[in-house]
Amino acid sequence: MSDVRVIIQRDSEREERVVTTGTTAAELFPGERTVIAARVGGELKDLAYEIGEGEVVEPVEISSEDGLAILRHSTAHVMAQAVQELHPEAKLGIGPPVKDGFYYDFDVATPFTPDDLKAIEKKMQEIQKRGQRFSRRVVTDEAAREELAAEPYKLELIGIKGAASTDDGADVEVGGGELTIYDNLDAKTGELCWKDLCRGPHLPTTRNIPAFKLMRNAAAYWRGSEKNPMLQRIYGTAWPSKEELKAHLEFLAEAEKRDHRKLGSELDLFSFPDEVGSGLAVFHPKGGVIRRAMEDYSRRRHEEEGYEFVYTPHATKGKLFEKSGHLDWYADGMYPPMQLDEGVDYYLKPMNCPMHNLIFDARGRSYRELPLRLFEFGTVYRYEKSGVVHGLTRARGFTQDDAHIYCTKEQMADELDSTLTFVLNLLRDYGLTDFYLELSTKDPEKFVGTDEAWEEATEVLRAVAEKQGLPLTPDPGGAAFYGPKISVQARDAIGRTWQMSTVQLDFNLPERFNLEYTSPDGSKQRPVMIHRALFGSIERFFAVLLEHYAGAFPAWLAPVQATGIPIGDAHIPYLQEFAKAARARGLRVEVDSSSDRMQKKIRNAQKQKVPFMIIAGDEDMANGAVSFRYRDGSQENGIPVDEAIAKIAKVVDERAQI
Template identity: 85%
Template sequence: MSEVRVTVQSASGPEERTVSAGTTAGALFADDRTVIAARVAGELKDLSYELAEGDVVEGVEISSEDGLNILRHSTAHVMAQAVQEIFPEAKLGIGPPVRDGFYYDFDVEKPFTPEDLKTIEKKMQEIQKRGQKFARRVVTDEAARAELADEPYKLELIGIKGSASTDDGADVEVGGGELTIYDNLDAKTGELCWKDLCRGPHLPTTRNIPAFKLMRNAAAYWRGSEKNPMLQRIYGTAWPSKEELKAHLDFLAEAEKRDHRKLGNELDLFSIPDEIGSGLAVFHPKGGIIRRTMEDYSRKRHEEEGYEFVYSPHATKGKLFEKSGHLDWYAEGMYPPMQLDEGVDYYLKPMNCPMHNLIFDARGRSYRELPLRLFEFGTVYRYEKSGVVHGLTRARGFTQDDAHIYCTREQMAEELDKTLTFVLNLLRDYGLTDFYLELSTKDETKFVGSDEVWEEATAVLQQVAEKQGLPLTPDPGGAAFYGPKISVQARDAIGRTWQMSTVQLDFNLPERFDLEYTAADGSRQRPVMIHRALFGSIERFFAVLLEHYAGAMPPWLAPVQAVGIPIGDAHVEYLQEFAADARKRGLRVDVDASSDRMQKKIRNQQRQKVPFMIIVGDEDMNAGTVSFRYRDGSQENGIPREDALAKLADVVERRVQV
């Protein structure tokens, strides 16, 4: 019997092994039940893969990123089989793994109902218990078309080489050097139960699916294009254990409670009226207070750091964005042009940087003025597809806290270091403390400027990021077309990661706008430009904070910092005087003078997540005191009025959570 030599990679290092010809990757890892696939020379393979001479093999555990994707994609196949067993007329779209789960698109006569999802999930459980084997077959285009003649969407994919992008950003491999079909085979007889066009890999059998649940269904255009048919998408989730599934579902329940759209409605903070349009929010008075407070504090801190405030219009001639390159690289994210001034195209601005460049270039600049730090709360407009618009976190109109810093080459490293430190400290002031950094580098297919400039910019940003002592992860190809960037990633109170601030180094726009300053020796030099958005957008940061605090904003940001609760009508005037004194100190204090009973007033203010309640009865009024009630229900009694006012002012000034 012939033998083959392979190298097995593991945490303890490489190990040379000699195995019989025909040995599968599954046999190699038979003693490790957590391994559900193999990586051979960097490529993912099924465990049924037969090892060849010289293969370098690594086991893929189910809990790894690749393992989870394989688990979830295999579960998507089980779901699609279940759908076609229940609804034989259903036509198959695509079914990729996505973050924390999977989906599959179907063309069916009627949208799925919640009851349908329960029936499908039950059928999936039956299929899982059957232990069907996932078996890979290589087929020709012609054979695939013959086998899948009744699947029009699969036939379309057969003709596509490469990958198809979906409307939620997933890339699905649909063609390439080898076309494959995966058969679901009966565990006992080997009879074909179901099949799908797929590149794989998959789990060995359906019994390797430990825990799953169907979550919801939604409409989705085929391959994300509004020109294509509308399909029905079912989302699900799958995990390596029932315990992990339960933890995920508990997490989702908590996240749902914190959904900023839900809280925005319950707390009367903002709305997105249909009459205005998707992705375009209006802020109500209470939301306006939070937003103004956020902006006022940011403005104060920027002024302390030497930033100068500027303003720019919402629309501009298209020539400006031709000059900046945005019409070449970013047109699909811009609203269509408006025809004005005898055929001149005007655009709503998608970003502020071209206009800031014009401010820099409005007069001659000296090296003595640099670094010049320009800052704007600038409202921009981006045409997002309806499928990705999501409350305030993915909007079509939003306000950036946008800064552009112009400095010399010699000042560049120090200015980047100061900027990143300022960004992180300001985010901490708003209550976010758990960060890591991401370094986005050049997309080789979409960039301007020389390789040398990009290499220099990337090296400087990496040095600055490492100096912060935070975890740094690479993001290859994630940079904007004009330069690399550092992104600040922040984890919220329940562990979700949000991209916050970005700091981008740009040698290219100063070149395109021919920006210059007079150097100390009298020569004309090109400045370096740093793009910096701290919140990303006011609206998105508002949403992040709302979800981070579950609506219970710290007193300094709360729209109402305290509410007076009179025990009886006789105590209303006393509390109104207290509230008036508080407002003179800049505090936001109201009095509930409604006819509701005291306990109902307390419940109402708890629902509104007010930080403090100031309760007054006869004893307090006679003694010139008040009682403090906190969010957690605890209470301090008999606090003198002046002390109570000082206590409120101190908590607000120190920006602490209560």
């Protein structure tokens, strides 16, 4: 047998090795049980792949991003096999890996039940223990159609140009390259146990699946289109160890407790009445208090930073969005037009920026006015399909804390720097402290303006982002059509990442609106425009903070900052006077004068996550004092009334965490 030269790449280290022809990727990494695939020449391959002359081979660890995707996709195949062993009539859809797990779609006569999922998971465990081998083979379109004649959805995928770019993810590569089927082979006899049309790669065997669990099932349209049949989707998760699976399930349980929709109902903050419509929230009094506190603080900080407040209407003539380009680039996210004024189209606004441009252009502007910072709590409306609407985090109507800054090119870098610093500091004031930045660059298929302008804008933003000293992640093609942007990504109390503020640099809309200012030499110049949303939307930011704090807001944001709890009815008037004095200081204090016993009142206040409980009995009344009870159950007794009110006010004024 002849020899071949291969290069093994591990991070920055390269090792040249001579091996015999036919050596597999697996044989390059003997005894390395965590290596489950290889990247050869930049492409992911099974460990059974035979290495060719001069090829560069990188090991793929199961805990890496690629390794997790392979693990989860292989587990999806095991799940599909289990389903067809238990339900032979089930037809296969698609089964890609997704964030933290996988799913597979099936066409079955009746939806799966929780008992079905238990049986499928048990069957998967049996298959996993069999150690079946995943084996790849190349097939022609004709052979694939013959083998999969009983699978109508797989037949639809064969030969469809670009089908792999739909939501089938890694499930099948069609419309180019090789068409492949993966066989699940018996570990002892090599006999075929199950097969699927798939591009791979996969784990060597089912025994390489360390830990998995099925999570839930749901309905899903075939390939995401409402015109197609409704299938049944089963979701699962898979991890490199039982310990990681356990940690993930504990994380999910904690996330469920923090779900803003659940807390919003329990704490009486907001709701989504059917009479109003999906994705359109109404805020109840307590939710309104929190929202007002968020807005009031933001408004004060913006005024300190030199922003000027403006107000614009909810709807406008369509010509405005033609001018801005939104009807060319963003029509799918807008509601249909309303026919008013003898056939003139009006649209609910999806953005505030075109109207802010009109305010800038309402009169002549001088360089002495720049930078001009216009700010609005502007309600916008975006058409979202019902399948993606999710509480306050993905709504159809919401209020942006929207700002547009107009400046000279010379001011641009400093203005971007101060804007990003302001954004980060304000987020910290609300209790978010763990950030990284994302730089979204031009989508080659969806942009306006010149390549040169985009390149200049992108490099200015990159320099501004790097100056913050935070991790910077690229987002190729993720920018809006009018300019690149920096997104602030924030991690919450349990480590989830949320996209928060965005800062976008725009050379294009000033051009489209012919915006001008008079320069020192009297010439007309084009301003640079900076788009900036801090919360993104008030509703979404409300949801993020609600989940971050698990409903236990810091006192300055809490809808009720203190609840008076009388030991007996005789103490109610005393606490009502306390509450009156506290409210005179701007504090939000209530008294529980219900007929419940004191301990029940304490439990009720705890459930409502009130920061302070103010308890009073005979001794407190005699001494002009109260007792403090905190969220953690600790208590301070005999605090004079004035001192108690000052104590609450100090915590509120300092936005302290308690």
